[in-house]
Amino acid sequence: MPDTASSNLLPVKRLTVGLTNLCNLDCDYCLRVAETEHLDFDLLSDALEQARDYGVMAVTYTGGEAILHPRFRDVIRRTAALGLSYSFVTNGWHFPKIAPTLVETKNALYRVFFSLDGATEEAHDAVRGQGVFRKVMAAMALCRFHGFPFGVNMTVTKRSVASIEAIAVLSARLGADVVQLMHMLPTSEAYDRKLSLTPDERRAAEREALAVNAILKIQVQFAAGSSMPAPGTPCVSLSGETVNLDCRGRLTLCCTLSDFRNAVGEGDIVADLRTTSFREACERVHRLALTQRERRNAALAEGQLDAEFPCHFCTRTFDKAAWQTPALVQLGRATTSSLFPATARL
Numbered sequence: 001m002p003d004t005a006s007s008n009l010l011p012v013k014r015l016t017v018g019l020t021n022l023c024n025l026d027c028d029y030c031l032r033v034a035e036t037e038h039l040d041f042d043l044l045s046d047a048l049e050q051a052r053d054y055g056v057m058a059v060t061y062t063g064g065e066a067i068l069h070p071r072f073r074d075v076i077r078r079t080a081a082l083g084l085s086y087s088f089v090t091n092g093w094h095f096p097k098i099a100p101t102l103v104e105t106k107n108a109l110y111r112v113f114f115s116l117d118g119a120t121e122e123a124h125d126a127v128r129g130q131g132v133f134r135k136v137m138a139a140m141a142l143c144r145f146h147g148f149p150f151g152v153n154m155t156v157t158k159r160s161v162a163s164i165e166a167i168a169v170l171s172a173r174l175g176a177d178v179v180q181l182m183h184m185l186p187t188s189e190a191y192d193r194k195l196s197l198t199p200d201e202r203r204a205a206e207r208e209a210l211a212v213n214a215i216l217k218i219q220v221q222f223a224a225g226s227s228m229p230a231p232g233t234p235c236v237s238l239s240g241e242t243v244n245l246d247c248r249g250r251l252t253l254c255c256t257l258s259d260f261r262n263a264v265g266e267g268d269i270v271a272d273l274r275t276t277s278f279r280e281a282c283e284r285v286h287r288l289a290l291t292q293r294e295r296r297n298a299a300l301a302e303g304q305l306d307a308e309f310p311c312h313f314c315t316r317t318f319d320k321a322a323w324q325t326p327a328l329v330q331l332g333r334a335t336t337s338s339l340f341p342a343t344a345r346l
């Protein structure tokens, strides 16, 4: 195991879990592989116990649409019974049917995160489909009724960037306590051209989030992936605090890179928990986190400009954006010559 004191690695405290990659919606920019792979319940149950014994305190379920896992209620009950707190990310459509289980396990519920792609019915449904805005509004109202803490996630694209303030105000009015923003990671050249912000536009969006956060009581923040032009540790995955379990039972570096649509590389996957203990797998994640931090620091020192945006850098260096090797289009327009030797571009 790497020496945590000299490496600044932190002990693993949170597990993210891709419970299933099945989803009832089909958002055009979605990074998940659209399949029907559910995480085996017995494997999860055992992994949760090992994780708890290893020091994990919190679990975040995502997908696909986590609620569509055939044993979602059992997953929640098992998590709570082990003394772990839980949260999950959802599009809201099927939320009412699992509300009774959340009532049962309310003490363990940290937060429900609902995804919004716009502050109006028209904007949200244009991305997510007809009727989704009304469902997610109803789900948030149900949270408020039951006293479930909830937050809002929004992926920032050319379509949604002008809505940061409106999303924050709407979320605050509905009773959310946090808005988490994330730059879109492109899954194809076409969507990169259509939806990605340029580096300058991304920095401007981050300044907008800071300004809105300063004005409103609700917390508005970019999650992982915002610009970081200095070396160091940009996220809880690279700090060692969070590891990810994918819907095939494998431990991986980070939920963002897991089951990434059109990806080729699998270097973020460190172990199959059917054959490797949770402890051993976490030690491998820690070694990988250190390597990735060093790789990004070196890229920054060489002036590779995509290293400023850590998730984009991971997407490229873990071969997730194989549709365009080596540059992502928006970054590539500005930086191709400084990023890559001419031979690599041929």
Ligand SMILES: C[S@@+](CC[C@H](N)C(=O)[O-])C[C@H]1O[C@@H](n2cnc3c(N)ncnc32)[C@H](O)[C@@H]1O
Pocket (backbone or CB within 6 Å): 023, 029, 030, 031, 032, 062, 063, 064, 065, 066, 089, 090, 091, 113, 114, 115, 116, 153, 154, 155, 182, 183, 184, 185, 186, 187
């Ligand atoms: C993959 S979804 C899974 C949870 C659930 N189905 C939902 O939409 O809330 C988790 C989050 O990832 C975001 N997301 C999807 N595709 C993305 C992309 N290409 N880049 C960045 N975030 C993305 C979604 O907006 C959502 O907030």
Ligand code: SF4
Pocket (backbone or CB within 6 Å): 023, 024, 025, 026, 027, 030, 031, 032, 063, 064, 065, 091
């Ligand atoms: S973003 Fe969420 S709701 Fe939309 S298709 Fe992807 S997994 Fe489904």
Ligand code: SF4
Pocket (backbone or CB within 6 Å): 224, 225, 234, 235, 236, 237, 238, 253, 254, 255, 256, 257, 310, 311, 312, 314, 315
């Ligand atoms: S993709 Fe890389 S930088 Fe982004 S959250 Fe994951 S490990 Fe961190």
